[in-house]
Amino acid sequence: METFIIFLMALPSLADRAGDPSLNAFRSKAEARNMECTRVSQAQAHERFPGQVPEPSPRVSSNLMDIDALVCTPRIVRVGERPARDEAILSSLSQSVSDIAQVAGAVGDPDTLWHVDAFYPDPRVAHKIAVAARTHLVETGHLVSDRVPLLAAGDLLVMRDLPERKRFELACARFFAEHALGEHEAFLGITVVDPRETQLHAGVCQKGVWQWLR
């Protein structure tokens, strides 16, 4: 009888576990990896999911009872659907371009007209990066052009034989010399420089001078 009573008392714990969105004896590890989960306090969880998480009791101090919630959401793009580097870069794109735009914005004047382009092996990903950076610059109050400065074919041929660090410097100098960029214009270039990395680098070209930002 006592066992039965204790079993009944344990039911809420077992019921909680059955509702666990991330762990399941019959769910594969790959499925569990396609959930993005984070631990938040009960108060935060109540704010986000008021129907599912009760408000924390004001009588219970969080120091006395360590109550928190595990919030899980399924990934929009499942692991393995995109190449690993594309996935790593695109899944953190918002944060990356936000950081880049913040640093770039501090380099230019308020009336600087920004031209933005991204250099990435997959043109579709490059386009996404460039659009995200333009959008972020516009959202933070900068003047942004849709135009991308172009170089002559001869310049491109010369640059093809140069090491990477020289390419951007030369391209920047040529942009200014060819009047593709004016006095009050700046070019923000976003790129990856090594196939083993999962981060974006950025530099700014202003008045013919190239400067790496990150």
Next chain:
Amino acid sequence: MNGSFTTAAPLPRGIALCALSLVVLASSGCVTVYQPLVALQRPVVVDPRLPNFEHTRVLLRCIPGDDFPASDAEVLCRKLGTLFRNQGATVESEVPRNGRGSRLDDAAEKPDLVLDVRSRRLHYDDHPILTVLSALTLTLVPTIVDESFEQAVAIRDAGGMLLVNDVMQARFVRYSGVGVWSVNAVLDLLVRPDEDDLTGDTASEDFSRDFYAQVSQLMVNARIRSKVLHGFDEPAPDVLLPDLQLSSPP
């Protein structure tokens, strides 16, 4: 009455001993489920079997804390040291303790990269009612311990500039009991593919694979960021660059 009492006494004692043995046996039958929460499941590009850190001096600092004893920190630093040595780095490691100076201050040759690792427990839940029930049912009902940990990684260059800062979170749910172990052992044997096995040391192995891969990736990112920020001053024979397209098509 007395006779029945004396003859009955050894039986419960025997049962109790058997039960105790069973509980001890069953408590060793654990099934630990590992779940990557934050960043650990992020895709990794770097291959840790390749010499990614040749000509790179690395200082590892595993910083103990309330939930991260110095002994664990030393083990972690030793394993991370092996990881980076296997990738060609020259590695020094230390576990900073109160009152001891850092090797960074007195090293004759400054390291190229300094990696700080911290760990702390975010959450612990052990369901005491289930523990009682588990004992009463001779562990047919499992005890459950749910823990989440956070590993914070910061990588700086010799000058102290922060190159990479990241936080990883992992969750481990440990089920102990003869029932849950038996069921999972049978499922592992007959139903689950090998990569989905839960019994044995798979949780630890899965976590280690994720963690060391992520740390290797962060280190590669930090090294390349350092090169870029220093104007590619270092010789970079192994840097492979994608062809520039000076205007990306829409």
